[in-house]
Amino acid sequence: MNRLLPLALSAICLMAPMAAATTPAAVVAQAPAAAWRPIAADELLVMTLEGGKRVVIQLAPGLSPRHVANIVNLAKAHWWDRTSINRVQDNYVAQWGDATEKKPMPPGLSPTSADDYGLPLANRRLAITPLPYADPYAPSTGYVAGWPVAMDGSAAWLPHCYGYVGVGRNLSPDAGTGAELYAVIGQAPRQLDRNIAVVGRVIEGMATLSSLPRGSGELGFYTPQEHPVPILTVRLASELPQAERPRFEMMDTGSQSFADYLRLRANRKDDFYERPAGGVDLCNAPVPVRAAP
Template sequence: MIAAALALLAADALPGTPTAAEIMADAPEGAWVAPDPEDTLYVDVPSGRIVVVLVPEMAPRHVEQLRTLAREGYYEGLHFYRVIDGFVAQGGDESGEKDKGSAAQTLAAEFEVPMPAGLAFTPLGHADPYADESGFVAGQPAGRDPEGGTAWLAHCTGAFAFGRDEGRDTAATEFYVTLQPQRYLDRNLTVLGRVVLGMEHLQAMPRGALGTAGTIEDERRWTPIESVTVASDLPRKDRVPVEVMDTGSDTFRRLIEARAARADAFFYYRPDHVDLCQMPIPVRLTPAQDGE
């Protein structure tokens, strides 16, 4: 009887409005895309692999720098040494003394760029305090200034970006991943991609103290970076068979609508709004291509 009474009190699903789960169940194969291996980065730590998808059109100099550093083994033997709870996990050379090889000593900022003609921008369709218009580009959350014609990748959870000093053109090798949304950093640092798999490894890293700006004082608690590899440098059989939903697809547009509508019976109050960083971009693993 208690269960029956609770059922009577339950919210009603919105008739005729599909839920996100229903849309995902009907998603066609054409709604999924495999990231270009040349734009996919593997960061290996003792607990597992972190998979990052880069968008060279949105930060070409930084992506090229990262590929160069990875291919020359710059990050091997370095660490995640600065981790702030609810903020970022930062990796690289804490001393700043390691030779950069053939990579650039510093990089000109790419906080925002002219909106690339070859990339589609899918509007979120909801107000955003950090951008005139927010939406998605190449499977990544982004903002844009329609009047100025510029766009940038947003600091949602998993944003992969280069750190810098106070000077805008001082980024070189240090990278960080946001552990939660940090939108106030948009257009202040260069975001060049996002983590699509492996956030659990970053979330589990030991934290530093606020008094040390998150730098972990005991070096024994730093998380080793075993390797940073461009996926195209590995045989296909050794790559992670990941696919990301095409944010330009009709399926993803329907997911945005469903996320805002909250048609599930669980919801009593439906705000008819979705925040950019609360709009998940689906990722899936496909069967491995053994022997290739």
């Protein structure tokens, strides 16, 4: 029998790439190039913190057009340069902006309102990949053009998932300019959905935000004895020199690879998992993103 081993092994090696992936990570690793979409450089916000640490945020102009337009405007004005991360509340958010609340706004920002918290579905044909599992916060959920969405009969909106970025505001009807931003660093605070605008997601450097010291002031704001984290610059990737631009791709949420990924996220059964759940939360099946190869 031993003499057969080399042949058998080489046969296994030849077959291995064809074998069906049995984990979500394997699906992502084996997804063909056609399953990936480049992320446009003018939809990437590059934040550089003191010490040179980089955080990259992908914006969602298709789902949050007015707030994203304001954010692009603010980035082009270099408005966030020399601002800071001022609030880190455990299991909630890390939030940044102008601590003085007195920095003048650039011209041309659009007014926003509660109408900007979701995308009306009437008269639109969106290619939706449904997530066929119950959700405690919305009648249905799914994926549209690379983004998770929660939906009712009339609108789709971005959920507050881990790493997602939203726009701070004061009391309603204020919906925020986009100047005060936060990233979710804990259990998805979905109660904020449609009460605050979600505008994108952190796709690089999330651990930098989530591991910051928590603020000891009310709501996790840093106290005068603590130290806001200086933001050196925030730039659109499209405004950086070519050599400095980060390049990312996201999985096509209409692809077979993504369907396989969702199925396996909901049905873990491999050497480690014995009992598949048969379901997965919208915020626990994040759209795969990778550095462009």
